Amino acid sequence: MTENVAGQPGSGAGAEVNDGGLTAVPPPAGSGDGPVTRLREPTERVSPRARWLWTIEAVLEAGVAVGISLLVSGPWQWFGFHLWWFVPICVVLLGFVIGMPRWRYRVHRWEVTDTAVYTQRGWFDIERRIAPLSRVQTVDVHRGPISQVFGLSTVTVTTASSAGALKIEGLDAALAARIVDDVTSRTERETSDAT
Template structure:
């Protein structure tokens, strides 16, 4: 029996996910500011303001520090001759096997934040869905994309 996948994604993923968390927190800050302004205008209890600020602090802690760390610790993958195994999830760990014979094409995707940190995400398309391996070093992502593409062609020839 094959164990858990062992290959981790880049540690730089933590930094990228934390940046995403900061951006999400800035959006939350707008709502908190709105709640504070409304509390002032309508002379609501100070409890509304305190609650809004505490929720914002908790939200920021979760999305900037805790969840990215937990997500990175769980995210693993393994590319084998016959399949690709993905493991992810924070509270519920999801393991997926993608048979090579089902792979239709493989892409690398890179947004501005990933590019800034030299990372790419691999997308693996099958007839049913698209699977991702996020935040890999660019060189590793290119090599992995080529490797999966080659293995998928070999698997297709065997069918």
């Protein structure tokens, strides 16, 4: 019951760590060109109109920020907030409103292949997500009020993991519908519970 196992971890932090390469990794099975060392970006961009969507969102967010700083300096009188502090704040917010949508448009990409969905999102923080189609559980289209004005949709592909949802924002509505149909028909063949 209480016998110790040789080389058990938890006894010391550094004792079990080797500094070499991937020595613990067995060679990959059935891969002709060796393991993948770099991933390319997904192939497809989202709709260029997405930039406008994000600009409006950014303007709204910036408006909230300006409003809060006005409240802080005006009626609330917190820590002597001077009016000239607005200058750097406004410069930063302006940069955000102008720069973020463009930056984001460069980043946001997606791709659906025969076996997987691959997305790339974000701007300051970027995240790529890959999910095999065999693990896809649901595919949803969502259209927010601003998106509708621009004829855009968001496609969300979920897996059984709470952290694994793949989102493609700013897609042309018709294209989004086609993607949903495609992915759904592919995943319908799967009978396992995808967990």
